[in-house]
Each structure stands twice: as structure tokens, then as C-alpha cells.
Amino acid sequence: DAGVIQSPRHEVTEMGQEVTLRCKPISGHDYLFWYRQTMMRGLELLIYFNNNVPIDDSGMPEDRFSAKMPNASFSTLKIQPSEPRDSAVYFCASTPQGGVGTQYFGPGTRLLVL
Amino acid sequence: DAKTTQPTSMDCAEGRAANLPCNHSTISGNEYVYWYRQIHSQGPQYIIHGLKNNETNEMASLIITEDRKSSTLILPHATLRDTAVYYCIVRATTSGTYKYIFGTGTRLKVLA
Numbered sequence: 001d002a003g004v005i006q007s008p009r010h011e012v013t014e015m016g017q018e019v020t021l022r023c024k025p026i027s028g029h030d031y032l033f034w035y036r037q038t039m040m041r042g043l044e045l046l047i048y049f050n051n052n053v054p055i056d057d058s059g060m061p062e063d064r065f066s067a068k069m070p071n072a073s074f075s076t077l078k079i080q081p082s083e084p085r086d087s088a089v090y091f092c093a094s095t096p097q098g099g100v101g102t103q104y105f106g107p108g109t110r111l112l113v114l
Numbered sequence: 115d116a117k118t119t120q121p122t123s124m125d126c127a128e129g130r131a132a133n134l135p136c137n138h139s140t141i142s143g144n145e146y147v148y149w150y151r152q153i154h155s156q157g158p159q160y161i162i163h164g165l166k167n168n169e170t171n172e173m174a175s176l177i178i179t180e181d182r183k184s185s186t187l188i189l190p191h192a193t194l195r196d197t198a199v200y201y202c203i204v205r206a207t208t209s210g211t212y213k214y215i216f217g218t219g220t221r222l223k224v225l226a
Contacts, residue, residue: 004157031212043158043201043216056213091157100146101205101212105157 025094
């Protein structure tokens with residue numbers, strides 16, 4: 001299995017631009033999580049999906065952030081417009097339903113907003 | 115979900131056992147203890163989990179006290195590649211959410 005796949009691995013953009021991060025979970029996993037990691041705030045859960053449905057988006061910082069999961073094998077996290085304070089590493093993780101909850105993380109997308 | 119408390123950092127000599135403590139004094143009866151680690155710039159990696167009994171796998175051992183208020187992750191023979199941030203997380207598997215709350219973790223440095 002290829003594991004959780006994220007793209008791009010690195011993104012540099014200018015303030016005000018739209019940024020789209022992509023995630024492909026492990027096949028057969030029913031849960032998908034988006035995290036953000038910064039030095040100041042550590043690893044924070046932004047949103048998670050179960051069977052493509054958003055369950056808890058209480059960690060999404062503001063309306064500039066949106067996430068979708070159009071099918072079981074693809075999710076996007078979009079920031080529009082981006083701001084310098086959005087600079088962080090964004091991780092995607094997945095886990096199968098009915099298991100013990102072990103989350104499998106992708107390699108992350110390192111975002112820098114200038 | 116119960117909160118956890120871990121030391122900020124620890125050092126360990128290469129080849130020696132690394133013992134990482136975690137306090138979870140408010141843990142509930144249905145909450146598991148999970149350990150993850152994050153090697154610099156990589157995604158967190160699952161290590162081990164347990165409920166009541168001690169557990170061992172190819173990576174580590176997990177010792178949970180009888181009252182379940184604390185636990186220790188043991189890396190039996192630490193190597194330089196074990197240098198990472200180690201996170202202790204408790205989560206109720208009956209909650210149906212599989213939601214983790216990561217704390218600040220313990221930064222383990224293995225010294226040559």
C-alpha cells in the first residue's frame with residue numbers, strides 16, 4: 001500500500017492567493033483527518049470526515065479555510081485568500097472504521113505564504 | 115478525552131533503554147493510551163497502544179500502571195534514529211469519533 005499521499009509537498013505562494021492542498025487516503029479507510037502544525041500551536045486537528053461526510057470542523061480557523069471530500073479516495077483543503085499566518089505544515093491522516101483508531105499520516109505539505 | 119502530561123525533553127544514550135513517561139490522571143475506563151512519534155519534518159508515526167495490560171511490539175513496550183493514571187513508553191535499545199518528538203494520547207474508542215488531541219510531546223534526543 002502506498003500510504004497516505006499528499007500533494008504538493010511544498011507550496012510557496014503570495015498573500016491573497018488561493019491555495020489547494022490535496023490528500024489521497026489509504027484505500028478502504030473511512031476516516032480522513034486534516035491537521036495543521038506550527039511551532040507556536042503544535043499539531044492541531046482542523047477537520048475530519050467519515051465516509052466523505054464532514055463530522056467535526058470545529059478546528060477550522062476561519063471562513064477562509066474549507067475542506068471537501070468528493071469521494072472516498074480524495075480530499076482537498078482550500079485556503080482563500082491565504083495569509084502569512086497560514087504558513088505551516090499541513091498533514092492528512094486516515095484510519096479505518098471499526099479498528100482501534102490508529103491514524104496513518106501522510107508526509108505533509110509545507111506551506112509558505114509570503 | 116483525557117488530557118496528558120509529558121516532560122518537555124529527555125536525553126538518552128545510544129544503546130540504552132529510553133523510558134518516556136506520560137501522566138493521564140483523568141483517564142476514563144474506556145480510554146486507550148496511544149503513542150506516536152514524529153521524526154523531524156515527517157508525519158507522526160504510530161508506535162503502540164494499550165488499555166490495561168502492558169503491550170509490546172517490534173518497536174517498543176508500553177507499561178500502564180494498575181490505576182491507569184500513568185504509563186511509560188520504553189524503547190529497549192535506543193538508536194540515533196529514535197531521536198524524535200513522542201506524543202502520548204488518550205482517546206475513547208467508544209466515542210466513535212477517532213479524534214486525537216495532540217499535546218506538546220516529549221522531545222527525545224538520543225546521544226552517540
